[in-house]
Amino acid sequence: MGPLAGIRIIELAGIGPGPFCGMMLADMGAEVIRIDRPVKATDWNTKDVLARGRSSVAIDLKKPEGVNLVLSLVENADALFEGFRPGVTERLGLGPKECMARNPQLVYGRMTGWGQTGPMAQAAGHDINYIALAGVLHAIGRANEKPLVPLNLIGDFGGGGMLLAFGMVCALLESRESGQGQVVDAAMVDGAAALMAMFFGMQAAGNFRHSRGSNLLDGGAHFYDTYETSDGRYIAIGSIEPQFYALLVKKSGVDPKQFAEQMNPSTWPELTAALAAVFKTKTCDEWCEIMEGTDVCFAPILSMQEAPLHPHNKARSTFIEIDGITQPAPAPRFSRTPPQVRGGGKAPGADTRAILKQQGIDEATIEDLIQRNIIRVAES
Numbered sequence: 001m002g003p004l005a006g007i008r009i010i011e012l013a014g015i016g017p018g019p020f021c022g023m024m025l026a027d028m029g030a031e032v033i034r035i036d037r038p039v040k041a042t043d044w045n046t047k048d049v050l051a052r053g054r055s056s057v058a059i060d061l062k063k064p065e066g067v068n069l070v071l072s073l074v075e076n077a078d079a080l081f082e083g084f085r086p087g088v089t090e091r092l093g094l095g096p097k098e099c100m101a102r103n104p105q106l107v108y109g110r111m112t113g114w115g116q117t118g119p120m121a122q123a124a125g126h127d128i129n130y131i132a133l134a135g136v137l138h139a140i141g142r143a144n145e146k147p148l149v150p151l152n153l154i155g156d157f158g159g160g161g162m163l164l165a166f167g168m169v170c171a172l173l174e175s176r177e178s179g180q181g182q183v184v185d186a187a188m189v190d191g192a193a194a195l196m197a198m199f200f201g202m203q204a205a206g207n208f209r210h211s212r213g214s215n216l217l218d219g220g221a222h223f224y225d226t227y228e229t230s231d232g233r234y235i236a237i238g239s240i241e242p243q244f245y246a247l248l249v250k251k252s253g254v255d256p257k258q259f260a261e262q263m264n265p266s267t268w269p270e271l272t273a274a275l276a277a278v279f280k281t282k283t284c285d286e287w288c289e290i291m292e293g294t295d296v297c298f299a300p301i302l303s304m305q306e307a308p309l310h311p312h313n314k315a316r317s318t319f320i321e322i323d324g325i326t327q328p329a330p331a332p333r334f335s336r337t338p339p340q341v342r343g344g345g346k347a348p349g350a351d352t353r354a355i356l357k358q359q360g361i362d363e364a365t366i367e368d369l370i371q372r373n374i375i376r377v378a379e380s
Contacts, residue, residue, distance in 0.1 A: 001029050001337075001339070001340050001342075002027070002028045002029020002030070002330075002334075002337055002338070002339040002340065003028055003029060003334055003337045003339070004025060004028040004029040004030035004169075005029035005030075005337070006029075007025075007029075007030040007031065007078050007079070007172065008030070008031045008033070008076065008077045008078050008079075009022075009025055009030050009031065009032045009033070009077060009078060009079045009080065009081065009168075010032075010033050010035060010070070010073055010074060010077045010079070010080040010081075011032050011033065011034045011035065011054065011080075011081055012035050012061075012070075012080070012081070012082040012083070012084070012089070012094070013034050013035055013036045013037065014082065014083030014084065014111070015083070016083075016127075016152070016156045016157075016160070016161070017083065017111050017155075017156045017157060017160030017161035017164065017188065018081065018082070018083030018111050018161065018164075019048075019050035019051060019161070020050055020156070020157050020160070020161030020162070021081060021109070021111065021160075021161040021162070021164040021165045021168075022034065022050070022051075022054060022081075023049075023050050023051070023052055023053065023161075024161065024162065024165040025165055025168070025169075026052070026053035026054045026341075026342070027052075027053060027330035027331075027339045027341060028330065028339050029337070029339060029340075031054075031055070032053065032054040032055070033054065033055045033056075033057055033073065033077075033351075033355060034051070034054045034055065034056050034057070035057055035058075035059055035061070035070055035073075036056050036057065036058045036059075036348035036349065037058065037060070037061075037348065038058040038059065038060050038348065038349065038373065038374075038375060038376035039058070039348050039376070040376075044347050044348055045345075046345070046347075047325055048345045049325060049327045049328075049344075049345070050345075051344070051345025051346070052322060052327070052341055052342075052343065052344050052345050053341050053342045053343065054342075054345075054346070055346065055350070055351035055354075055355060056346045056347065056348050056349060056350045056351050056352070056378075057069075057073075057349065057351055057352045057355045057356070057375070058348040058349030058352050058375055058376040058377070058378075059352075059374065059375050060373060060374050060375070061092050061094065062092070063374050064093070065369065065372075065374045066374050066375070067092060067093045067094055069356070069359075069369075069374075069375070070094055071093075071094070071098065071099065071102050072102075072359055073355070073359065074099045074102050074103050074106060075102045075103050076103075076359075077103065077106065078105075078106070078107065078172060078175075079106060079107035079108070079109060079168055079171075079172060080099055080106060080107075080108055080109065081108070081109030081110070081111060081164060081168060081184075082094075082109070082110060082111070083110075083111040083112070084112075085112065085121075085122060086110075086112060086115075086116045086117075086121050086122065087122075096108045096183050100181050103181065104179075104180060104181055105175050105179055105180060105181045106181040107168055107171040107172050107175055107181050107182065107184065108181065108182070108183045108184065109164050109167065109168045109171075109183075109184045109186065110183060110184060110185050110186060111160060111161070111164045111186050111188075112185075112186075112187055112188070113125040113126070113129065113130045113155070113160075113187065113188045113189060114130070114187060114188075114189055115185060115187030115189065115190060116185045116187075117185075120133075120189075126152070126155075127152035127154065127155035127156045127160075127188065128149060128152070128155070129155075130155040130159070130160075130187075130188040130189045130192055131150075131154045131155045131159070131188075131192045132147075133189050134155075134159075134189050134190075134192035134193040134196065135193065135196055136154055136155075136192050136193075136195070136196055137149075137150075138210075138212075139196075139199065139210075139212065139218060140212070140218065141212040141213060141218075142212065142213045142219060143211065143212055143213030143214055143219075143220065144212075144213070145212070145213070147212065154192050154195060155188040155189075155191070155192050156188065158191065158192075158195055159188050159189075159190070159191025159192035159193075159194065159195055160186065160188040160191055162191075163186045163188075163190070163191035163194070164184065164186035167184040167186050168184055170184075171184050214265065216240070220265070220268055221240075221265075221268055222268050222271035222272040222274075222275050223237060223238075223239040223240065223245055223248060223262065224237065224238050224239070224240060225237060225272060225275075226301060227275060227276055227279040227280075228276070228279065228280060229279055229280065229282060229283055229284040229286075229287060230280055230281060230282055230283050231283040231284055231285075233283070233284035233300065233301070234284070234300075234301040235279065235284060235287055235288075235291075235298065235299070235300055235301060236298070236299050236300075236301055237275075237296070237297065237298060238297035238298075239296055239297050239298075240297070242262065243295065244295050244296060244297050245262050247294060247295050247296050248296050248297075251290050251291055251294065251296055252275065252278050252279070253278065254274060254275065254278055258271070258274065259271060259274075284300050287300075288300055307319070308326050317329055320341065322341060322343065322344045323343075323344040325344065329341075346378070347378040348376065348378065349375070349376040349377045349378040350377075350378040352366075352375050352376065352377045352378070353366055353377050356369075356375070
């Protein structure tokens with residue numbers, strides 16, 4: 001079930017990019033055991049999509065007995081990842097040195113904003129700060145306006161959780177050859193910078209302006225932008241290639257002579273205004289009838305409520321429903337080992353008893369650990 005079937009990974013529960021990494025790995029078939037804080041199940045967010053597909057063991061990591069339980073799990077794991085500030089797991093006794101002493105082949109993943117080293121390493125931060133320092137945020141926004149916050153997709157998820165998942169799989173492949181583990185230092189500022197690779201190349205070639213909203217892909221070009229329709233909805237146009245641009249001109253009904261100089265930036269503001277006026281003459285559905293599915297490179301801009309209902313997304317099962325919650329399906333897809341989500345998120349401690357029994361811990365010891373608040377099971 002999934003290309004990572006047979007891989008066991010320990011996740012020290014965190015927020016944002018860490019859980020996203022865990023979701024990706026679990027979606028691909030890895031057995032991911034999440035180490036949660038021993039909180040009451042009633043304090044848990046039952047609609048947390050990022051928590052899907054894994055087991056939960058609730059352990060107090062501030063107690064030596066709890067740390068020893070995690071180390072015993074590490075002995076039978078292929079990888080572990082954490083999302084704390086540098087030095088936190090070392091102070092807990094769960095740093096790379098301690099874990100790899102128990103399992104020399106362990107891949108140890110670390111998810112931070114600023115990285116394990118550097119003058120900012122110990123500072124607090126969030127996605128917006130990491131993408132700001134990486135040169136990303138400066139480039140996003142309309143002309144003569146302040147930078148636009150692009151949700152927390154670039155730092156937390158694309159440059160964070162996804163980067164960590166990629167790094168861990170790379171290290172797992174290498175460990176199969178070398179027999180040795182290693183530490184994966186995934187920093188959101190590094191990942192966000194990596195996502196800007198193409199634009200650094202454009203800058204070097206003199207093809208990128210540093211004023212927002214004046215470039216090919218930042219809304220500066222009239223043929224790569226969003227437009228409002230007569231019913232207050234929006235559409236997205238991406239007609240970059242000449243043949244696609246010619247089709248845009250034809251299907252929108254604009255004057256071909258006025259739109260003849262596609263790649264002349266000096267005409268872009270004027271042509272943007274002209275296209276905006278044209279698109280305001282019809283509803284979104286009417287423009288879909290004219291352009292959707294053609295080589296104009298067109299799409300209606302859908303809300304999170306609308307996207308799962310679109311015929312293309314329905315045909316591909318791009319969205320699925322688990323426990324009554326509509327959510328994205330696992331991606332990418334595989335021809336021979338298709339991924340499958342193994343249920344929604346579980347309450348902290350839902351699998352504590354079962355996982356510890358797998359480790360050979362007897363029922364009396366488990367009950368003693370519960371009574372001393374070192375572990376919690378969801379039903380207690």
